Amino acid sequence: MQDQNYDAIILGGGPAGLTAGIYLSRAKLKTLILDQGIIGGQMVLSYEIANYPGVEKTTGFQLSNTMKKQAISFGCQIQSNVKITSIDFESETKKIEVNGNTTFHSKAIIIATGGKSRSLNIDGEDTFKGKGISYCATCDGDFFQDKKIIVVGGGNTALEEAVSLTKYAKKVSIVHQFDNFQALEHAVEEAEKNEKIEFVLESRITEFKGDDSLKSVMIENINTKEVREKSIDGVFIFIGYEANTNFLNNKCIKLNQWNEIEVNKNLQTNIEGVFAAGDACQKRYRQITTAVSDGTISALNTAEYILSKKGKLAESV
Amino acid sequence: MLQTNLKHVESRNDFKNLIENNENVMICCGRMGPMCLPVYDVMEQLEQGEDYKHVSFRDMEFDSHDAAVIRELPETKGFMSLPFTVYFKNGKLVRATSSIQSSEQVTSILDEAFKK
Ligand SMILES: Cc1cc2nc3c(=O)[nH]c(=O)nc-3n(C[C@H](O)[C@H](O)[C@H](O)COP(=O)(O)OP(=O)(O)OC[C@H]3O[C@@H](n4cnc5c(N)ncnc54)[C@H](O)[C@@H]3O)c2cc1C
Numbered sequence: 001m002q003d004q005n006y007d008a009i010i011l012g013g014g015p016a017g018l019t020a021g022i023y024l025s026r027a028k029l030k031t032l033i034l035d036q037g038i039i040g041g042q043m044v045l046s047y048e049i050a051n052y053p054g055v056e057k058t059t060g061f062q063l064s065n066t067m068k069k070q071a072i073s074f075g076c077q078i079q080s081n082v083k084i085t086s087i088d089f090e091s092e093t094k095k096i097e098v099n100g101n102t103t104f105h106s107k108a109i110i111i112a113t114g115g116k117s118r119s120l121n122i123d124g125e126d127t128f129k130g131k132g133i134s135y136c137a138t139c140d141g142d143f144f145q146d147k148k149i150i151v152v153g154g155g156n157t158a159l160e161e162a163v164s165l166t167k168y169a170k171k172v173s174i175v176h177q178f179d180n181f182q183a184l185e186h187a188v189e190e191a192e193k194n195e196k197i198e199f200v201l202e203s204r205i206t207e208f209k210g211d212d213s214l215k216s217v218m219i220e221n222i223n224t225k226e227v228r229e230k231s232i233d234g235v236f237i238f239i240g241y242e243a244n245t246n247f248l249n250n251k252c253i254k255l256n257q258w259n260e261i262e263v264n265k266n267l268q269t270n271i272e273g274v275f276a277a278g279d280a281c282q283k284r285y286r287q288i289t290t291a292v293s294d295g296t297i298s299a300l301n302t303a304e305y306i307l308s309k310k311g312k313l314a315e316s317v
Numbered sequence: 318m319l320q321t322n323l324k325h326v327e328s329r330n331d332f333k334n335l336i337e338n339n340e341n342v343m344i345c346c347g348r349m350g351p352m353c354l355p356v357y358d359v360m361e362q363l364e365q366g367e368d369y370k371h372v373s374f375r376d377m378e379f380d381s382h383d384a385a386v387i388r389e390l391p392e393t394k395g396f397m398s399l400p401f402t403v404y405f406k407n408g409k410l411v412r413a414t415s416s417i418q419s420s421e422q423v424t425s426i427l428d429e430a431f432k433k
Contacts, residue, residue: 038355
Protein backbone atom coordinates (compact mmCIF):
# COMPACT_ATOMS: atom_id res chain seq x y z
CA MET A 1 0.00 0.00 0.00
CA GLN A 2 1.40 3.41 -1.01
CA ASP A 3 0.70 6.57 1.01
CA GLN A 4 0.58 10.12 -0.37
CA ASN A 5 -0.21 13.42 1.33
CA TYR A 6 -2.12 16.43 -0.02
CA ASP A 7 -3.55 19.62 1.40
CA ALA A 8 -6.86 19.03 -0.36
CA ILE A 9 -8.45 16.21 -2.32
CA ILE A 10 -11.37 16.82 -4.64
CA LEU A 11 -13.63 13.89 -5.48
CA GLY A 12 -15.02 14.41 -8.98
CA GLY A 13 -13.55 16.22 -11.97
CA GLY A 14 -16.63 17.88 -13.47
CA PRO A 15 -16.88 21.69 -13.71
CA ALA A 16 -17.28 22.03 -9.92
CA GLY A 17 -14.25 19.87 -9.13
CA LEU A 18 -12.05 21.37 -11.85
CA THR A 19 -12.88 24.92 -10.73
CA ALA A 20 -12.06 24.02 -7.14
CA GLY A 21 -8.81 22.49 -8.43
CA ILE A 22 -7.91 25.71 -10.25
CA TYR A 23 -8.52 27.89 -7.18
CA LEU A 24 -6.76 25.63 -4.65
CA SER A 25 -3.69 25.07 -6.83
CA ARG A 26 -3.40 28.77 -7.55
CA ALA A 27 -3.45 29.30 -3.78
CA LYS A 28 -0.35 27.02 -3.73
CA LEU A 29 -2.14 24.25 -1.89
CA LYS A 30 -1.14 20.73 -2.91
CA THR A 31 -4.30 19.49 -4.59
CA LEU A 32 -5.44 16.22 -6.14
CA ILE A 33 -8.58 15.55 -8.17
CA LEU A 34 -9.78 11.94 -8.23
CA ASP A 35 -12.47 10.92 -10.69
CA GLN A 36 -13.99 7.50 -11.17
CA GLY A 37 -14.72 8.28 -14.81
CA ILE A 38 -13.63 10.71 -17.52
CA ILE A 39 -12.58 14.24 -16.50
CA GLY A 40 -15.29 16.75 -17.40
CA GLY A 41 -18.26 14.90 -15.89
CA GLN A 42 -21.63 15.63 -17.42
CA MET A 43 -20.08 18.42 -19.53
CA VAL A 44 -18.65 15.71 -21.77
CA LEU A 45 -22.20 14.47 -22.42
CA SER A 46 -23.16 17.78 -23.94
CA TYR A 47 -22.58 18.19 -27.69
CA GLU A 48 -23.00 21.93 -27.60
CA ILE A 49 -22.76 24.46 -24.79
CA ALA A 50 -24.11 27.87 -25.69
CA ASN A 51 -24.82 29.35 -22.25
CA TYR A 52 -21.39 29.47 -20.65
CA PRO A 53 -20.56 33.19 -20.48
CA GLY A 54 -17.44 34.30 -22.31
CA VAL A 55 -17.44 31.28 -24.62
CA GLU A 56 -19.65 31.79 -27.66
CA LYS A 57 -20.34 28.18 -28.54
CA THR A 58 -18.32 25.10 -27.72
CA THR A 59 -18.60 21.38 -27.15
CA GLY A 60 -18.64 19.99 -23.64
CA PHE A 61 -15.50 18.01 -24.47
CA GLN A 62 -13.60 21.17 -25.46
CA LEU A 63 -14.72 23.11 -22.41
CA SER A 64 -13.69 20.18 -20.18
CA ASN A 65 -10.25 20.00 -21.78
CA THR A 66 -9.69 23.73 -21.32
CA MET A 67 -10.68 23.58 -17.64
CA LYS A 68 -8.48 20.51 -17.14
CA LYS A 69 -5.48 22.20 -18.81
CA GLN A 70 -6.01 25.29 -16.65
CA ALA A 71 -6.06 23.22 -13.44
CA ILE A 72 -2.92 21.28 -14.44
CA SER A 73 -1.13 24.50 -15.39
CA PHE A 74 -1.45 25.69 -11.78
CA GLY A 75 -0.03 22.41 -10.43
CA CYS A 76 -3.24 20.51 -9.70
CA GLN A 77 -2.78 16.75 -10.02
CA ILE A 78 -5.55 14.78 -11.69
CA GLN A 79 -6.30 11.06 -11.83
CA SER A 80 -9.24 9.72 -13.84
CA ASN A 81 -10.88 6.27 -14.06
CA VAL A 82 -9.87 5.42 -10.50
CA LYS A 83 -11.79 3.11 -8.20
CA ILE A 84 -12.41 4.53 -4.73
CA THR A 85 -12.12 1.51 -2.45
CA SER A 86 -12.57 3.14 0.95
CA ILE A 87 -13.02 6.54 2.56
CA ASP A 88 -12.55 7.96 6.05
CA PHE A 89 -13.70 11.57 6.33
CA GLU A 90 -14.34 11.69 10.07
CA SER A 91 -10.76 11.76 11.34
CA GLU A 92 -8.87 15.07 11.33
CA THR A 93 -6.67 13.72 8.53
CA LYS A 94 -8.99 12.50 5.79
CA LYS A 95 -8.19 9.26 3.97
CA ILE A 96 -9.19 7.96 0.57
CA GLU A 97 -8.03 4.57 -0.63
CA VAL A 98 -7.87 4.10 -4.39
CA ASN A 99 -7.68 0.91 -6.47
CA GLY A 100 -6.99 -1.04 -3.28
CA ASN A 101 -3.31 -0.06 -3.44
CA THR A 102 -2.87 3.66 -2.66
CA THR A 103 -4.04 5.73 0.30
CA PHE A 104 -4.27 9.48 -0.11
CA HIS A 105 -4.28 11.63 3.04
CA SER A 106 -5.45 15.24 3.16
CA LYS A 107 -6.42 18.05 5.49
CA ALA A 108 -9.65 18.75 3.62
CA ILE A 109 -11.99 17.18 1.09
CA ILE A 110 -14.33 18.64 -1.50
CA ILE A 111 -17.03 16.26 -2.72
CA ALA A 112 -17.96 17.24 -6.30
CA THR A 113 -19.28 13.94 -7.60
CA GLY A 114 -22.16 15.47 -9.57
CA GLY A 115 -25.05 13.45 -10.90
CA LYS A 116 -26.09 10.87 -13.46
CA SER A 117 -29.21 10.18 -15.49
CA ARG A 118 -31.83 8.35 -13.56
CA SER A 119 -32.85 4.97 -14.90
CA LEU A 120 -36.29 3.36 -14.61
CA ASN A 121 -34.90 0.30 -12.78
CA ILE A 122 -37.38 -2.10 -14.31
CA ASP A 123 -37.13 -5.56 -15.88
CA GLY A 124 -35.21 -5.65 -19.15
CA GLU A 125 -33.64 -2.20 -18.85
CA ASP A 126 -30.08 -3.49 -18.42
CA THR A 127 -30.52 -6.18 -21.08
CA PHE A 128 -31.62 -3.74 -23.77
CA LYS A 129 -29.32 -0.78 -22.92
CA GLY A 130 -27.62 -0.02 -26.24
CA LYS A 131 -29.94 -2.48 -28.01
CA GLY A 132 -32.94 -0.17 -28.24
CA ILE A 133 -32.77 1.69 -24.93
CA SER A 134 -30.82 4.92 -25.06
CA TYR A 135 -30.15 7.98 -22.91
CA CYS A 136 -28.70 10.20 -25.66
CA ALA A 137 -30.80 11.39 -28.59
CA THR A 138 -27.93 13.18 -30.34
CA CYS A 139 -25.74 10.08 -30.17
CA ASP A 140 -28.20 7.40 -31.18
CA GLY A 141 -31.06 9.17 -33.00
CA ASP A 142 -29.93 8.12 -36.46
CA PHE A 143 -30.27 4.41 -35.61
CA PHE A 144 -34.02 5.01 -35.50
CA GLN A 145 -34.63 6.29 -39.02
CA ASP A 146 -38.32 5.60 -39.89
CA LYS A 147 -38.80 3.62 -36.69
CA LYS A 148 -41.33 3.86 -33.88
CA ILE A 149 -39.92 5.06 -30.59
CA ILE A 150 -40.96 6.09 -27.10
CA VAL A 151 -39.57 8.98 -25.08
CA VAL A 152 -40.07 8.59 -21.32
CA GLY A 153 -40.33 11.76 -19.21
CA GLY A 154 -42.13 15.05 -18.87
CA GLY A 155 -39.40 17.61 -18.29
CA ASN A 156 -37.69 20.00 -20.72
CA THR A 157 -35.11 17.45 -21.84
CA ALA A 158 -37.73 14.78 -22.59
CA LEU A 159 -39.92 17.12 -24.66
CA GLU A 160 -37.06 18.82 -26.51
CA GLU A 161 -35.40 15.51 -27.33
CA ALA A 162 -38.76 14.04 -28.45
CA VAL A 163 -39.08 16.90 -30.96
CA SER A 164 -35.48 16.46 -32.14
CA LEU A 165 -36.01 12.69 -32.58
CA THR A 166 -38.86 13.33 -35.03
CA LYS A 167 -36.07 14.17 -37.54
CA TYR A 168 -35.43 10.42 -37.68
CA ALA A 169 -38.36 8.46 -36.27
CA LYS A 170 -41.69 8.04 -38.02
CA LYS A 171 -43.56 8.16 -34.72
CA VAL A 172 -42.60 9.31 -31.22
CA SER A 173 -44.81 8.46 -28.22
CA ILE A 174 -44.13 10.44 -25.07
CA VAL A 175 -44.91 8.28 -22.04
CA HIS A 176 -45.30 10.32 -18.87
CA GLN A 177 -46.64 9.39 -15.45
CA PHE A 178 -48.64 12.59 -14.80
CA ASP A 179 -51.39 14.34 -16.78
CA ASN A 180 -49.32 17.52 -17.05
CA PHE A 181 -45.69 18.33 -17.86
CA GLN A 182 -42.93 19.88 -15.73
CA ALA A 183 -41.37 21.28 -18.92
CA LEU A 184 -41.58 24.97 -19.85
CA GLU A 185 -44.62 26.00 -21.85
CA HIS A 186 -42.76 26.60 -25.12
CA ALA A 187 -41.27 23.08 -25.01
CA VAL A 188 -44.73 21.58 -24.48
CA GLU A 189 -46.18 23.68 -27.32
CA GLU A 190 -43.43 22.58 -29.72
CA ALA A 191 -44.15 18.94 -28.93
CA GLU A 192 -47.93 19.37 -29.15
CA LYS A 193 -47.81 20.88 -32.60
CA ASN A 194 -45.55 18.15 -33.99
CA GLU A 195 -47.64 15.68 -35.98
CA LYS A 196 -45.29 12.78 -35.36
CA ILE A 197 -45.70 13.03 -31.59
CA GLU A 198 -48.42 11.31 -29.56
CA PHE A 199 -48.88 11.58 -25.79
CA VAL A 200 -49.44 8.60 -23.52
CA LEU A 201 -50.13 10.31 -20.20
CA GLU A 202 -50.69 8.95 -16.69
CA SER A 203 -48.85 5.85 -17.79
CA ARG A 204 -45.60 4.09 -17.08
CA ILE A 205 -43.47 1.38 -18.65
CA THR A 206 -43.32 -1.73 -16.47
CA GLU A 207 -41.19 -4.06 -18.61
CA PHE A 208 -38.94 -4.15 -21.68
CA LYS A 209 -39.13 -7.21 -23.96
CA GLY A 210 -37.22 -8.45 -27.00
CA ASP A 211 -34.57 -10.85 -28.25
CA ASP A 212 -31.36 -9.51 -29.90
CA SER A 213 -32.84 -6.05 -29.50
CA LEU A 214 -35.83 -4.34 -27.93
CA LYS A 215 -39.14 -5.32 -29.53
CA SER A 216 -41.90 -4.19 -27.16
CA VAL A 217 -42.75 -2.63 -23.82
CA MET A 218 -45.49 -3.24 -21.29
CA ILE A 219 -47.29 0.02 -20.45
CA GLU A 220 -49.51 0.44 -17.42
CA ASN A 221 -52.20 3.08 -17.12
CA ILE A 222 -51.63 4.43 -13.63
CA ASN A 223 -55.35 5.15 -13.00
CA THR A 224 -57.00 2.03 -14.40
CA LYS A 225 -54.00 -0.31 -13.76
CA GLU A 226 -54.68 -1.72 -17.22
CA VAL A 227 -51.47 -3.09 -18.80
CA ARG A 228 -50.94 -3.42 -22.55
CA GLU A 229 -48.07 -4.47 -24.76
CA LYS A 230 -46.82 -1.94 -27.31
CA SER A 231 -44.44 -2.99 -30.07
CA ILE A 232 -41.59 -0.52 -30.39
CA ASP A 233 -38.08 -0.15 -31.90
CA GLY A 234 -36.51 2.14 -29.33
CA VAL A 235 -36.99 3.89 -26.01
CA PHE A 236 -35.20 7.07 -24.91
CA ILE A 237 -35.27 7.71 -21.17
CA PHE A 238 -35.09 11.29 -19.85
CA ILE A 239 -36.46 11.21 -16.32
CA GLY A 240 -34.00 13.52 -14.65
CA TYR A 241 -30.79 13.15 -12.72
CA GLU A 242 -29.78 11.79 -9.35
CA ALA A 243 -26.83 12.76 -7.19
CA ASN A 244 -23.78 10.49 -7.23
CA THR A 245 -23.75 10.01 -3.48
CA ASN A 246 -24.31 6.26 -3.11
CA PHE A 247 -20.75 5.88 -1.92
CA LEU A 248 -21.64 8.11 1.05
CA ASN A 249 -24.52 5.89 2.21
CA ASN A 250 -24.05 4.85 5.83
CA LYS A 251 -21.12 7.24 6.10
CA CYS A 252 -21.04 10.33 8.28
CA ILE A 253 -22.03 12.90 5.61
CA LYS A 254 -25.59 14.19 5.98
CA LEU A 255 -27.80 13.72 2.90
CA ASN A 256 -31.35 14.94 2.32
CA GLN A 257 -34.31 12.75 1.31
CA TRP A 258 -33.16 12.78 -2.34
CA ASN A 259 -29.64 11.71 -1.35
CA GLU A 260 -28.22 15.16 -2.10
CA ILE A 261 -25.49 16.47 0.19
CA GLU A 262 -26.65 18.99 2.79
CA VAL A 263 -24.36 22.03 2.97
CA ASN A 264 -24.34 25.44 4.65
CA LYS A 265 -23.76 28.73 2.80
CA ASN A 266 -20.00 28.11 2.82
CA LEU A 267 -20.68 24.75 1.17
CA GLN A 268 -19.42 22.97 4.24
CA THR A 269 -21.02 19.61 5.11
CA ASN A 270 -21.82 18.48 8.64
CA ILE A 271 -18.26 17.13 8.95
CA GLU A 272 -15.38 19.51 9.69
CA GLY A 273 -12.99 19.84 6.77
CA VAL A 274 -15.40 18.28 4.29
CA PHE A 275 -16.97 20.62 1.73
CA ALA A 276 -19.23 19.85 -1.25
CA ALA A 277 -19.92 21.53 -4.60
CA GLY A 278 -22.00 21.19 -7.75
CA ASP A 279 -24.84 18.86 -8.70
CA ALA A 280 -24.22 16.46 -5.81
CA CYS A 281 -25.45 19.14 -3.38
CA GLN A 282 -28.99 20.10 -2.54
CA LYS A 283 -29.84 22.97 -4.90
CA ARG A 284 -32.41 24.11 -7.38
CA TYR A 285 -30.47 24.97 -10.55
CA ARG A 286 -27.99 22.47 -11.94
CA GLN A 287 -25.89 24.11 -14.62
CA ILE A 288 -22.21 24.46 -15.49
CA THR A 289 -22.24 28.06 -14.29
CA THR A 290 -23.71 27.09 -10.91
CA ALA A 291 -21.26 24.19 -10.58
CA VAL A 292 -18.37 26.54 -11.34
CA SER A 293 -19.68 28.99 -8.76
CA ASP A 294 -19.91 26.22 -6.15
CA GLY A 295 -16.40 25.10 -7.07
CA THR A 296 -15.10 28.59 -6.36
CA ILE A 297 -16.95 29.03 -3.05
CA SER A 298 -16.01 25.58 -1.76
CA ALA A 299 -12.35 26.06 -2.74
CA LEU A 300 -12.03 29.47 -1.07
CA ASN A 301 -13.59 28.13 2.12
CA THR A 302 -11.43 25.03 1.97
CA ALA A 303 -8.30 27.17 1.55
CA GLU A 304 -9.30 29.28 4.55
CA TYR A 305 -9.93 26.12 6.58
CA ILE A 306 -6.55 24.61 5.68
CA LEU A 307 -4.66 27.84 6.35
CA SER A 308 -6.39 28.26 9.72
CA LYS A 309 -5.34 24.70 10.63
CA LYS A 310 -1.77 25.43 9.53
CA GLY A 311 -1.83 28.68 11.52
CA LYS A 312 -2.99 26.86 14.66
CA LEU A 313 -0.23 24.33 14.18
CA ALA A 314 2.36 27.11 13.85
CA GLU A 315 1.03 28.83 17.02
CA SER A 316 1.28 25.63 19.00
CA VAL A 317 4.92 24.99 18.02
CA MET B 318 -10.50 10.90 -38.38
CA LEU B 319 -11.11 10.48 -34.65
CA GLN B 320 -9.16 12.95 -32.49
CA THR B 321 -7.90 10.52 -29.88
CA ASN B 322 -4.44 9.40 -28.80
CA LEU B 323 -5.23 5.83 -29.82
CA LYS B 324 -3.99 4.25 -33.02
CA HIS B 325 -6.77 4.18 -35.60
CA VAL B 326 -8.02 1.33 -37.75
CA GLU B 327 -8.42 3.05 -41.11
CA SER B 328 -9.34 0.31 -43.55
CA ARG B 329 -10.54 -3.24 -43.98
CA ASN B 330 -6.92 -4.28 -44.53
CA ASP B 331 -5.77 -2.57 -41.35
CA PHE B 332 -8.50 -4.41 -39.48
CA LYS B 333 -7.58 -7.78 -40.99
CA ASN B 334 -3.85 -7.34 -40.26
CA LEU B 335 -4.58 -6.18 -36.73
CA ILE B 336 -6.70 -9.12 -35.66
CA GLU B 337 -4.57 -11.67 -37.51
CA ASN B 338 -1.27 -10.48 -36.06
CA ASN B 339 -2.23 -9.66 -32.47
CA GLU B 340 -3.46 -12.08 -29.87
CA ASN B 341 -5.67 -9.65 -27.90
CA VAL B 342 -7.39 -6.72 -29.60
CA MET B 343 -9.95 -4.20 -28.38
CA ILE B 344 -11.48 -1.82 -30.96
CA CYS B 345 -13.88 0.98 -30.12
CA CYS B 346 -15.89 2.00 -33.19
CA GLY B 347 -17.56 5.34 -32.65
CA ARG B 348 -17.70 9.09 -33.24
CA MET B 349 -16.36 12.06 -31.26
CA GLY B 350 -19.61 11.93 -29.28
CA PRO B 351 -20.57 11.98 -25.60
CA MET B 352 -21.00 8.23 -25.17
CA CYS B 353 -17.82 7.37 -27.10
CA LEU B 354 -15.31 9.79 -25.53
CA PRO B 355 -15.35 8.13 -22.10
CA VAL B 356 -14.54 4.75 -23.68
CA TYR B 357 -11.59 6.17 -25.68
CA ASP B 358 -10.40 7.81 -22.44
CA VAL B 359 -10.48 4.49 -20.56
CA MET B 360 -8.59 2.79 -23.43
CA GLU B 361 -5.91 5.50 -23.60
CA GLN B 362 -5.33 5.17 -19.89
CA LEU B 363 -5.15 1.37 -19.96
CA GLU B 364 -2.77 1.54 -22.92
CA GLN B 365 -0.42 3.79 -20.92
CA GLY B 366 -0.52 1.62 -17.78
CA GLU B 367 1.38 -1.58 -17.05
CA ASP B 368 -1.46 -4.08 -16.60
CA TYR B 369 -2.72 -4.41 -20.17
CA LYS B 370 0.48 -4.42 -22.22
CA HIS B 371 -0.77 -7.70 -23.77
CA VAL B 372 -3.75 -5.92 -25.39
CA SER B 373 -3.74 -3.80 -28.59
CA PHE B 374 -6.10 -0.85 -28.20
CA ARG B 375 -7.52 0.81 -31.32
CA ASP B 376 -10.43 2.99 -32.42
CA MET B 377 -12.27 3.22 -35.72
CA GLU B 378 -14.43 5.97 -37.22
CA PHE B 379 -17.99 4.63 -37.18
CA ASP B 380 -19.04 6.49 -40.33
CA SER B 381 -16.11 5.39 -42.46
CA HIS B 382 -17.01 3.06 -45.30
CA ASP B 383 -14.72 0.28 -44.06
CA ALA B 384 -16.15 0.34 -40.54
CA ALA B 385 -18.74 -2.00 -42.05
CA VAL B 386 -16.35 -4.73 -40.84
CA ILE B 387 -17.60 -3.91 -37.35
CA ARG B 388 -21.04 -2.42 -38.08
CA GLU B 389 -22.07 -5.56 -39.95
CA LEU B 390 -20.74 -8.25 -37.67
CA PRO B 391 -23.49 -10.71 -36.69
CA GLU B 392 -22.61 -9.97 -33.05
CA THR B 393 -23.37 -6.25 -33.43
CA LYS B 394 -26.73 -6.87 -35.06
CA GLY B 395 -29.29 -5.24 -32.81
CA PHE B 396 -26.81 -2.67 -31.48
CA MET B 397 -28.39 0.79 -31.50
CA SER B 398 -26.09 2.89 -29.35
CA LEU B 399 -22.62 4.19 -29.99
CA PRO B 400 -19.91 3.15 -29.59
CA PHE B 401 -19.72 -0.45 -30.77
CA THR B 402 -16.79 -1.99 -28.87
CA VAL B 403 -15.42 -5.34 -29.99
CA TYR B 404 -12.83 -7.67 -28.48
CA PHE B 405 -10.86 -10.22 -30.56
CA LYS B 406 -8.73 -13.12 -29.29
CA ASN B 407 -6.53 -14.81 -31.89
CA GLY B 408 -8.62 -13.28 -34.67
CA LYS B 409 -11.92 -14.48 -33.22
CA LEU B 410 -14.55 -12.13 -31.80
CA VAL B 411 -15.04 -12.94 -28.12
CA ARG B 412 -17.11 -10.00 -26.80
CA ALA B 413 -19.04 -7.01 -28.14
CA THR B 414 -20.74 -4.17 -26.28
CA SER B 415 -22.95 -1.28 -27.32
CA SER B 416 -23.02 2.19 -25.70
CA ILE B 417 -20.88 3.82 -23.02
CA GLN B 418 -18.81 1.54 -20.74
CA SER B 419 -17.05 2.45 -17.51
CA SER B 420 -13.44 1.64 -16.72
CA GLU B 421 -14.65 -1.16 -14.46
CA GLN B 422 -16.83 -2.69 -17.17
CA VAL B 423 -13.99 -2.58 -19.72
CA THR B 424 -11.38 -4.06 -17.38
CA SER B 425 -13.69 -6.83 -16.27
CA ILE B 426 -14.14 -7.87 -19.93
CA LEU B 427 -10.39 -7.61 -20.57
CA ASP B 428 -9.60 -9.69 -17.48
CA GLU B 429 -12.07 -12.35 -18.46
CA ALA B 430 -11.50 -12.48 -22.23
CA PHE B 431 -7.75 -11.89 -22.32
CA LYS B 432 -6.54 -13.75 -19.21
CA LYS B 433 -2.75 -13.52 -18.93
C1 LIG C 1 -26.76 15.94 -21.72
C2 LIG C 1 -26.49 17.12 -20.83
C3 LIG C 1 -26.42 18.38 -21.36
C4 LIG C 1 -26.17 19.50 -20.55
N1 LIG C 1 -26.10 20.73 -21.12
C5 LIG C 1 -25.80 21.79 -20.36
C6 LIG C 1 -25.62 23.08 -20.94
O1 LIG C 1 -25.74 23.23 -22.17
N2 LIG C 1 -25.32 24.13 -20.11
C7 LIG C 1 -25.19 23.98 -18.76
O2 LIG C 1 -24.89 24.96 -18.09
N3 LIG C 1 -25.36 22.78 -18.18
C8 LIG C 1 -25.65 21.69 -18.93
N4 LIG C 1 -25.82 20.46 -18.33
C9 LIG C 1 -25.71 20.36 -16.85
C10 LIG C 1 -24.24 20.40 -16.41
O3 LIG C 1 -23.45 19.56 -17.25
C11 LIG C 1 -24.11 19.96 -14.95
O4 LIG C 1 -24.94 20.78 -14.15
C12 LIG C 1 -22.67 20.09 -14.46
O5 LIG C 1 -21.80 19.29 -15.26
C13 LIG C 1 -22.54 19.64 -13.01
O6 LIG C 1 -21.20 19.73 -12.65
P1 LIG C 1 -20.57 18.92 -11.40
O7 LIG C 1 -19.12 19.18 -11.45
O8 LIG C 1 -21.32 19.23 -10.18
O9 LIG C 1 -20.87 17.37 -11.70
P2 LIG C 1 -20.59 16.44 -12.94
O10 LIG C 1 -20.44 17.20 -14.19
O11 LIG C 1 -21.64 15.40 -12.86
O12 LIG C 1 -19.17 15.78 -12.60
C14 LIG C 1 -19.02 14.90 -11.52
C15 LIG C 1 -17.79 14.04 -11.72
O13 LIG C 1 -17.62 13.24 -10.55
C16 LIG C 1 -17.26 11.92 -10.91
N5 LIG C 1 -17.68 11.01 -9.85
C17 LIG C 1 -18.92 10.53 -9.57
N6 LIG C 1 -18.90 9.74 -8.49
C18 LIG C 1 -17.62 9.71 -8.05
C19 LIG C 1 -16.96 9.07 -6.97
N7 LIG C 1 -17.63 8.33 -6.09
N8 LIG C 1 -15.64 9.26 -6.85
C20 LIG C 1 -14.93 10.03 -7.72
N9 LIG C 1 -15.51 10.65 -8.77
C21 LIG C 1 -16.83 10.51 -8.93
C22 LIG C 1 -17.97 11.69 -12.22
O14 LIG C 1 -17.28 10.68 -12.99
C23 LIG C 1 -17.89 13.07 -12.88
O15 LIG C 1 -16.75 13.19 -13.70
C24 LIG C 1 -26.04 19.33 -19.13
C25 LIG C 1 -26.11 18.04 -18.58
C26 LIG C 1 -26.33 16.95 -19.41
C27 LIG C 1 -26.38 15.57 -18.82
